Amino acid sequence: MDAPSDLGNRDAAIIVADHLVKTFPGPVRALDDFSVRVKRGEVVVVVGPSGSGKSTLLRCLNGLEALDSGSIVIDNIPLDENERNRLAIRREVGMVFQAFNLFPHLTVLENINLAQCLVRKKNKKEATLATRELLAKVGVGDKINTYPDELSGGQQQRVAIARALALRPRVMLFDEATSALDPEMIGEVLDVMRVLAEEGMTMVVVTHEMGFAREVSDRVIFMEAGKIVEEAATEPFFLRPVRERTKNFLRQIL
Amino acid sequence: MRSRLNAFIVIRDILGFVLTLAAVVWLIVLGGEKMGYSWHWRQIPRYLFMVTAGEFHPGPLLQGLVVTVKITAVSLVFAGIIGLATALLRLSASTVGRWLARGYLELIRNTPLLVQIFFLYFVMAPIFNIGRTATAIVALSLFEGAYASEIFRAGIESIGQGQWEASISLGLSRYHTYQRIILPQAIRRVLPPLTSQAVSLIKDSALVSTIAVYDLTMEGRTIIAETFLTFEIWFVVAAIYLVLTLTLSALAHGLERRYPRIA
Numbered sequence: 277m278d279a280p281s282d283l284g285n286r287d288a289a290i291i292v293a294d295h296l297v298k299t300f301p302g303p304v305r306a307l308d309d310f311s312v313r314v315k316r317g318e319v320v321v322v323v324g325p326s327g328s329g330k331s332t333l334l335r336c337l338n339g340l341e342a343l344d345s346g347s348i349v350i351d352n353i354p355l356d357e358n359e360r361n362r363l364a365i366r367r368e369v370g371m372v373f374q375a376f377n378l379f380p381h382l383t384v385l386e387n388i389n390l391a392q393c394l395v396r397k398k399n400k401k402e403a404t405l406a407t408r409e410l411l412a413k414v415g416v417g418d419k420i421n422t423y424p425d426e427l428s429g430g431q432q433q434r435v436a437i438a439r440a441l442a443l444r445p446r447v448m449l450f451d452e453a454t455s456a457l458d459p460e461m462i463g464e465v466l467d468v469m470r471v472l473a474e475e476g477m478t479m480v481v482v483t484h485e486m487g488f489a490r491e492v493s494d495r496v497i498f499m500e501a502g503k504i505v506e507e508a509a510t511e512p513f514f515l516r517p518v519r520e521r522t523k524n525f526l527r528q529i530l
Numbered sequence: 531m532r533s534r535l536n537a538f539i540v541i542r543d544i545l546g547f548v549l550t551l552a553a554v555v556w557l558i559v560l561g562g563e564k565m566g567y568s569w570h571w572r573q574i575p576r577y578l579f580m581v582t583a584g585e586f587h588p589g590p591l592l593q594g595l596v597v598t599v600k601i602t603a604v605s606l607v608f609a610g611i612i613g614l615a616t617a618l619l620r621l622s623a624s625t626v627g628r629w630l631a632r633g634y635l636e637l638i639r640n641t642p643l644l645v646q647i648f649f650l651y652f653v654m655a656p657i658f659n660i661g662r663t664a665t666a667i668v669a670l671s672l673f674e675g676a677y678a679s680e681i682f683r684a685g686i687e688s689i690g691q692g693q694w695e696a697s698i699s700l701g702l703s704r705y706h707t708y709q710r711i712i713l714p715q716a717i718r719r720v721l722p723p724l725t726s727q728a729v730s731l732i733k734d735s736a737l738v739s740t741i742a743v744y745d746l747t748m749e750g751r752t753i754i755a756e757t758f759l760t761f762e763i764w765f766v767v768a769a770i771y772l773v774l775t776l777t778l779s780a781l782a783h784g785l786e787r788r789y790p791r792i793a
Contacts, residue, residue, distance in 0.1 A: 338699055366701040377696035381715050390710060391700040436696075443701060 289313040290447060290478050291337065296346035298332055298502075306332035308502035310346075314447075317476040321483060321493040321510075325525070329502040330482040334449045337480065338369040351446055367395060370440030374452040376432045378424040378439070384411070385420045388439045396443060403442075410438040414468045430461030434468055441472075448472065450481040486530055490514050498522050558761075567761060574762050577753055591763075594749030595770055601666055601745060602735045606728055608671035613678025618708070620683055631679070638676035644737055646673060651741040666738035666745075674731045681723045685716035718789050725782035729775045736771075746770060 291314035298307040306329040314320050322330045335341040337348060339355050339362050348355040353364050379387050385407055392403035411417045414434040416427070424432055433453060440448060450469065454462040466488050473479055473492045483489060489496060489510070496513040498506045498521075506513070506522040517523050562569060577589045588596075619631040638646070647669045655665045689712050697707040717724075739748035750767040754760050 335695075340695055340699060363701055363703070366699055369699075371695075371699040373692060373696065375692050377690075377692040379693065379696070379711055379715075381718070391702060394706050394710070395701040439700070 288316065290316045290351050291480070292347075292349040293337065294347050296333070296336060296348070297344045298329075298336055298341060299344055305502045307336065307343075307346075310499070310502060310504065312497065312504075314478060314480060316446075316478055318495065319473045319477075319479045319481065319493045320495045320497060321481045321489040322497045322499060323483070323486075323489065323525075324499040324505075328500045330499060331451050332502075333499075334371070334451045334480060334482060337449060338366055338371055340371075363395075367443055368446045370443060370445035370448045372433070372437055372440055372448065372450045372453045374455050376424070376429070376436045376456070378432055378436055380424050383421050383423055384416070384427075384435050387424070387435060388442050391439070392442050406442060407438070410441055411435070413441075413471075414438045415464070428461060429457045430464045433457065433461075433465045437465070437468055437472075447478045447480070450479065450483065452482050452484070454483065454485060484529065486514075486526075498525065558765075562761065569762065570759055571762055573757070573759060574766055577763070578766070590749040590753060591746065591766065591770065594744060594746035595774075597663075597743065598732070598735055598745040598747075599774070601663065601670065601738065601743070602732050605667050605670035605674065605735070606731060608667065609674035609678050609727075609731065612671055612675030614682050616675065616679035617682035617686060620679070621686060634672075635676050635679060638673055643669070643673050643734055644740065647737055647741060662738075662741050662743050665741060666735075666743045670731060670735055670738070673734065674727060677727050677730075678724065681720045681727060682716070684723075685720035686712055688719060689715050718786075721782060721786050725779060728778055728782070732775050732778065733771065 291312065293313070294311045296307045296310040297305070299305050304327075308329075310329070310333065312320075312333075322333065324330050332341060336343055337350070337355075350365050351368050353361050353368070355361065355365050379390070382390065385404065388407040388410060389400065389403040392398045392406060393400060396403075398406070408417065408420065411420055414437055416431050416434050416438075419427060419431060419435070424435070427435065437453075453469070454465050457465065462485065466485060469479070469481070469488070470492055481489070481493070493510045496508060496510055497504055498513070498519075500521065506517060506519045508517075513522075514526070517526060561567075577591050579589050579592055580587045616631045616634060619627040620635075622628060647666070650669045651662070651665050655661075660668070693711055693715070694707060697711045698704075702710070735745060736747040739745055739751060742748065744752075746767055750763050754763050757763075
């Protein structure tokens with residue numbers, strides 16, 4: 277899958293998002309001239325108060341929300357009106373939701389096989405093989421034939437991560453992946469995300485888990501009202517925040 | 531403990547049913563006496579079937595039943611297709627499609643089925659040169675399809691936005707999302723109201739007797755015109771419809787049990 281040319285420009289940005297504007301009726305400017313670049317293998321954590329536009333950013337990055345204006349290019353594919361490009365980007369970008377959104381009428385195996393067969397055109401045997409591997413990786417290998425509602429929240433979210441990984445995406449988006457979980461299950465999901473980060477997956481993570489952010493991320497973006505308030509490499513962000521607003525925010529949550 | 535409670539509930543229900551049935555029969559007998567109606571139940575079986583020289587001959591009522599079953603079965607399939615297509619059209623991005631679906635729905639839902647049957651039979655059938663049975667099937671399919679479409683639409687809209695988003699973010703097309711994710715869950719959810727609609731279809735099919743389709747109702751009317759066994763025949767006809775609808779309900783219930791998973 278990985279073309280050699282990818283290795284040549286390791287430092288090139290895989291996500292190039294420029295001047296994003298997204299408004300909702302109200303009117304709410306969820307993204308207000310927002311620009312971001314993410315390099316290959318980089319882990320970027322996006323933090324901010326609720327309603328600051330973090331989720332909207334992720335949902336725009338894989339085309340779940342249409343932009344008012346601005347441009348997004350992922351792995352050299354422009355996200356535009358072209359349906360073919362849209363589908364191509366969704367193959368390259370995996371998304372994990374706060375509410376898991378597993379398909380309740382399908383088993384764990386079927387949940388993960390589905391897109392492999394329909395989108396990657398694998399046959400059932402190949403897909404099942406890959407699914408077994410992924411489930412072992414996220415630590416729910418023994419649940420392959422169960423239905424989602426028989427799993428705990430943590431297990432469901434790990435299955436959802438495996439489902440997103442099944443397409444072999446180049447970028448993973450995590451939209452508050454642990455916010456709906458009971459405290460004792462947050463760790464097991466963060467562990468899976470940590471492993472992904474160590475393996476060099478490009479990740480954009482919206483989270484309230486500051487410990488995780490500090491440990492795993494390369495860069496932190498603090499946003500509010502659809503704009504970047506402060507953006508810095510992880511250590512300086514937590515140790516020497518520049519803006520008063522950032523300091524306040526960190527004081528409140530740390 | 532649990533099984534004893536269940537046994538109690540079953541016995542109570544059976545007892546309730548038998549008592550209600552007895553009350554109904556008693557009322558019927560009483561009513562008949564008041565009217566001075568003389569019952570001739572013994573003449574009824576031959577209108578159902580006859581066995582001569584060891585050979586089985588279906589009577590007019592059974593022949594009518596076969597026609598009713600054929601018409602309703604075919605209409606059920608078409609009503610399902612029309613209903614689903616209309617629901618998808620109403621939920622589509624196409625303005626023209628939405629208006630078409632809406633127009634069809636309102637037109638059918640807000641006029642009597644009998645008028646629709648007459649309109650199709652006297653106006654449309656001669657133009658398209660289709661027979662009575664075909665006209666009956668078209669009328670029933672269009673009528674029940676309109677109601678079914680609203681049931682499908684409600685079911686589809688009841689599936690959470692998260693299912694759409696998960697499916698689309700996995701790169702599935704709109705078609706595959708409907709086919710694999712949304713419709714299986716939606717249809718499972720609306721199985722009970724769909725069953726009610728199918729039962730209505732069976733009962734509404736009696737109206738096709740007005741355009742001389744020899745269904746169960748038409749056969750009953752013909753026998754009554756010849757024999758004046760009004761009450762006996764209507765009761766038998768009603769009982770046959772009941773058997774038909776109860777069978778359908780039982781089938782649907784079996785389906786519901788077979789696919790118990792629901793979001």
